[in-house]
Each structure stands twice: as C-alpha cells, then as structure tokens.
Amino acid sequence: MPYATQPEASHYVAGAYIEDSAGDALPVIYPATGEVIANLHAATQEVIDRALDAATEAQKEWAKLSPRERGRVLTRAAQILRERNHDMSVLETYDTGKPLQETLVADATSAADALEYFGGIANGLTGEHIPLGEDWAYTIREPLGVCVGIGAWNYPTQIAAWKAAPALACGNAMVFKPSEVTPLCALKLAEILEEAGAPKGLFNVVQGYGAVGHALITDPRVAKVSLTGSVPTGRKVYSTAAEQMKHVTMELGGKSPLVIFDDADLDNAVGGAILANFYSSGQICSNGTRVFVQKGIKEAFLKRLSERLSQAIIGDPMDEETNFGPMVSERQMEIVKGYLAKGLAEGARLITGGDQVDRPGYYLTPAIFADVTDDMTIAREEIFGPVMAVLDFEEEDEVIARANDTEFGLSAGVFTRDISRAHRVIGQLRAGTCFVNSYNDAPVEMPFGGVKMSGVGRENAKAAIEHYSQLKSVYVRMGDVEAPF
Numbered sequence: 001m002p003y004a005t006q007p008e009a010s011h012y013v014a015g016a017y018i019e020d021s022a023g024d025a026l027p028v029i030y031p032a033t034g035e036v037i038a039n040l041h042a043a044t045q046e047v048i049d050r051a052l053d054a055a056t057e058a059q060k061e062w063a064k065l066s067p068r069e070r071g072r073v074l075t076r077a078a079q080i081l082r083e084r085n086h087d088m089s090v091l092e093t094y095d096t097g098k099p100l101q102e103t104l105v106a107d108a109t110s111a112a113d114a115l116e117y118f119g120g121i122a123n124g125l126t127g128e129h130i131p132l133g134e135d136w137a138y139t140i141r142e143p144l145g146v147c148v149g150i151g152a153w154n155y156p157t158q159i160a161a162w163k164a165a166p167a168l169a170c171g172n173a174m175v176f177k178p179s180e181v182t183p184l185c186a187l188k189l190a191e192i193l194e195e196a197g198a199p200k201g202l203f204n205v206v207q208g209y210g211a212v213g214h215a216l217i218t219d220p221r222v223a224k225v226s227l228t229g230s231v232p233t234g235r236k237v238y239s240t241a242a243e244q245m246k247h248v249t250m251e252l253g254g255k256s257p258l259v260i261f262d263d264a265d266l267d268n269a270v271g272g273a274i275l276a277n278f279y280s281s282g283q284i285c286s287n288g289t290r291v292f293v294q295k296g297i298k299e300a301f302l303k304r305l306s307e308r309l310s311q312a313i314i315g316d317p318m319d320e321e322t323n324f325g326p327m328v329s330e331r332q333m334e335i336v337k338g339y340l341a342k343g344l345a346e347g348a349r350l351i352t353g354g355d356q357v358d359r360p361g362y363y364l365t366p367a368i369f370a371d372v373t374d375d376m377t378i379a380r381e382e383i384f385g386p387v388m389a390v391l392d393f394e395e396e397d398e399v400i401a402r403a404n405d406t407e408f409g410l411s412a413g414v415f416t417r418d419i420s421r422a423h424r425v426i427g428q429l430r431a432g433t434c435f436v437n438s439y440n441d442a443p444v445e446m447p448f449g450g451v452k453m454s455g456v457g458r459e460n461a462k463a464a465i466e467h468y469s470q471l472k473s474v475y476v477r478m479g480d481v482e483a484p485f
C-alpha cells in the first residue's frame with residue numbers, strides 16, 4: 001500500500017494518539033478491494049473517560065479566549081486542510097471507497113469551507129442590548145460545554161468538520177466518534193486542529209461501535225450530542241439525550257422527492273437526477289430517490305438518463321477517471337441487493353443496472369426502476385445505494401401530495417422552467433433543504449437539515465450557532481428596588 005493507512009493508534013485524546021487494545025477489534029476495510037487497511041480498537045471506558053476529562057479541561061480555557069482568537073485557529077486549520085487536500089482526499093477514498101475524482105473536491109474542501117466560515121463569524125457572535133426604560137437587559141451567547149459528535153460513514157471528514165467548526169467557534173470542546181466503518185479521516189482533522197493552535201484536548205476522537213456512542217451521550221460531562229445517522233439510531237440517541245435534558249442536533253435519513261415537470265430542460269433534469277441518486281454511489285442522505293416525472297417528458301427522460309448512465313466509469317476509485325465507485329461495505333451492498341430484489345418482486349420495471357460488478361470490492365452498477373408506485377418498498381424506505389425510483393405523475397397538486405406522503409423530510413427538488421411554479425411547489429413540500437433546478441448542493445453558507453423524522457436542528461450557516469450556544473439574559477436595574485414589604 002503506497003499510502004500509510006494504519007494510524008499511530010486508534011484514538012486521539014488530549015493531543016496524542018492513544019491505544020487500549022482491550023477494546024473490541026475494529027478492522028478498517030478498503031471498499032474497492034475488501035482488504036483490511038488498518039486495525040483499530042473501540043474505545044474502552046478508560047479511553048472515554050480520558051477524552052471527556054481532556055475536553056472538559058480544554059473547554060474552560062478555550063472559552064476564555066476572545067472569539068477572534070478562536071476564529072483564527074479555525075481559519076488556520078482550514079488553510080492546512082486545503083494544503084493537504086490531496087492526501088486527505090486519498091485517505092477519504094480509502095475510508096469510504098468514493099472515487100478520488102469526488103473526494104478531491106467535496107470532502108476536505110467542504111470541511112475547510114466550514115472551518116473558514118465559522119472561523120470568520122466567530123467574532124460576530126454577540127448578544128443583544130434590550131432597552132427597558134430606565135432599566136435594561138442584555139444577553140450573552142455562551143458555549144454549551146463539551147459536545148459529542150457522532151458520525152455516519154458516507155462523509156467522514158465533512159461530518160466531523162461540520163460539527164467541530166460551529167462547536168469550537170462558540171467556545172465548546174468536542175469528543176467525536178466516527179462511524180466504525182470509516183474511522184480514519186477524523187483523526188487527521190484532530191491533528192490539523194492542534195497544529196493550527198487548538199489546545200490539547202479541545203477536539204478528541206474516540207473510535208467505537210454504537211455502545212461507545214451510547215456511553216458518551218449518557219455521561220453527565222456532556223452537554224450536547226450531534227448525530228449524523230439513520231432514523232432508528234436517531235430515535236435512540238434523541239431519547240437517551242432527553243433523559244439528562246441534553247441539547248441535540250439530529251441529521252438523519254431521507255426518502256426525498258425530486259419533481260420534474262414536463263417543461264424542464266431535459267439535460268439539466270437528467271443531470272439533477274444523476275446527482276440526486278448516483279453521486280457517492282447513492283450513499284447520500286439528501287438524495288432525491290423518488291424521482292417524480294410528469295408524463296409528457298417521461299419517455300424522453302428515461303431515454304436520456306440511460307444514455308448518460310452508460311457514460312459512468314466504474315472502476316478503481318484512485319483512478320481520477322473513475323466517476324462511480326463501490327458501496328462502502330459488503331453489508332451495505334447486501335442491503336441494497338435486497339431492495340433491488342424487492343423492487344423486481346413488487347413489479348417495478350428495471351431499466352438498467354443493479355448488477356454486482358465482477359471484480360473485488362463492493363460494486364453495484366447504478367440502477368433505475370421505472371413504473372414505481374407509491375406503495376412499493378423501494379419508494380417508501382431509504383435504500384442508501386445507487387437505486388433510482390422513477391414515478392409518473394400528471395398534476396401539480398397530485399405530485400405535491402404524493403411527494404409529502406412520507407415520514408421523512410430531509411430534502412426536495414423541483415425542475416421546471418416556470419419560475420412561479422417552482423417556488424409555489426417548493427413552498428408546499430415538507431422538507432428542510434430544497435433545490436430549484438439543481439440538486440444536492442451543500443454550501444456551508446446555507447443551513448442544512450431536515451423536518452419530520454429526518455431530523456432536528458440545522459448544520460452550517462448562522463443557523464448552526466443556535467445549536468452550539470445558549471443565551472444568558474441579564475436584567476439590570478438602574479434605580480431602587482421596590483419590594484411589597
């Protein structure tokens with residue numbers, strides 16, 4: 001292996017790599033070959049304690065710094081990340097299997113964007129002055145304390161940074177637990193933050209399965225948990241956090257609608273549907289996997305889509321020509337195969353794809369089902385793989401009702417040349433993150449998150465500040481106190 005994928009140790013705590021081999025084995029598998037590329041261990045309670053103690057100590061000092069000084073550390077970390085973009089992208093590809101063509105532009109770069117953004121606004125996080133006649137009040141925006149971040153496996157660098165950047169900007173410390181499937185990238189982020197001047201213990205990484213996540217969120221030293229994961233995990237984590245009244249951010253799953261009207265620009269709509277279903281081999285929470293296509297454009301849409309899909313270059317993700325990589329794990333590939341079989345059994349028409357590629361690793365060709373109906377399993381459940389379901393519709397009101405008929409509400413998109421219709425429809429779709437004539441853009445300046453079962457709270461943009469800080473109100477009396485006795 002030309003690139004060192006085995007880290008010095010499993011965890012990064014208080015500014016150093018530490019190991020405790022008593023923890024459960026955590027092998028790291030390269031999805032493109034099935035090879036083990038690193039051997040780690042899940043954190044033991046001792047490691048968890050050390051991380052939470054270090055974070056508690058570091059947070060006190062960090063919160064005393066001026067916001068400008070905190071911001072400067074984040075901005076410097078962004079710069080280092082950009083300088084190391086190539087190595088970070090290679091590591092992201094080893095961790096996830098996503099093609100280097102993607103990771104070079106979407107992962108460490110997005111993480112750097114977040115650090116830069118929150119570094120930039122740190123010194124603008126002020127309270128307000130409230131005039132009350134002679135008296136007055138003011139508010140102070142205070143940190144929460146120690147925050148726990150728990151990640152999913154599809155965007156390991158980005159998820160870690162999207163949580164760390166606003167948390168640290170607000171004066172919090174963080175203990176981050178990456179997904180057990182992709183544990184490598186967050187360790188590098190911890191190194192870089194410290195190199196940029198973050199105090200030891202401010203951002204710690206502990207590895208582990210769900211039990212480690214559970215131990216972190218039940219610990220009284222923790223003030224907040226931000227989870228990126230599935231709805232079933234979100235339910236558990238939210239209810240556990242509620243027992244100690246902890247703050248939460250929940251970035252969960254989706255089954256988002258992409259609505260294509262027959263006046264849409266065909267190539268843009270097809271491009272949008274590809275981005276909404278096949279980028280990162282379909283392993284994106286906000287994907288528009290229910291593609292509602294108006295009857296007038298349906299056949300042309302399917303034809304153009306099939307043509308463009310034949311241009312997918314499936315292969316070695318380290319080859320920059322490759323634009324479609326493997327699934328993250330054998331388990332995920334088997335889950336997706338199960339959905340493909342259900343789609344066929346329930347009567348959907350497979351237009352193309354869905355085959356396991358004859359090579360090592362966990363490759364499935366991108367699949368399109370047409371004639372999908374609302375009640376089919378592939379139209380109701382999150383698949384988290386390269387499977388597009390195309391559903392027909394005729395009327396605007398009809399498609400809005402059907403698009404909203406889901407427990408999820410993460411994202412939604414509309415393609416049409418009629419600008420009034422675009423905004424009218426988006427206005428009625430129950431989703432947190434929406435797109436007009438586009439899909440899956442995630443600039444850090446725009447809030448990201450879901451409604452209904454897809455989540456609570458928002459990441460990115462100024463909105464994230466609300467979720468990593470709390471207001472203290474102070475009433476100031478200028479005159480004498482009048483008491484009844």
Ligand SMILES: NC(=O)c1ccc[n+]([C@@H]2O[C@H](COP(=O)([O-])OP(=O)(O)OC[C@H]3O[C@@H](n4cnc5c(N)ncnc54)[C@H](O)[C@@H]3O)[C@@H](O)[C@H]2O)c1
Pocket residue numbers: 150151152153154155177178179180208209210211212213214217228229230231232233234236237250251252253254284285286382384410449450454455
């Ligand atoms: N909304 C978003 O921003 C977003 C982004 C990416 C992925 N996702 C969602 O993530 C899911 C795929 O990721 P996944 O398979 O890693 O999700 P998952 O729910 O299986 O795991 C997510 C994380 O939670 C941890 N975990 C599991 N049980 C836990 C428990 N009881 N207590 C604390 N932590 C626990 C896991 O170890 C992992 O780190 C999909 O549903 C996808 O939609 C959402």
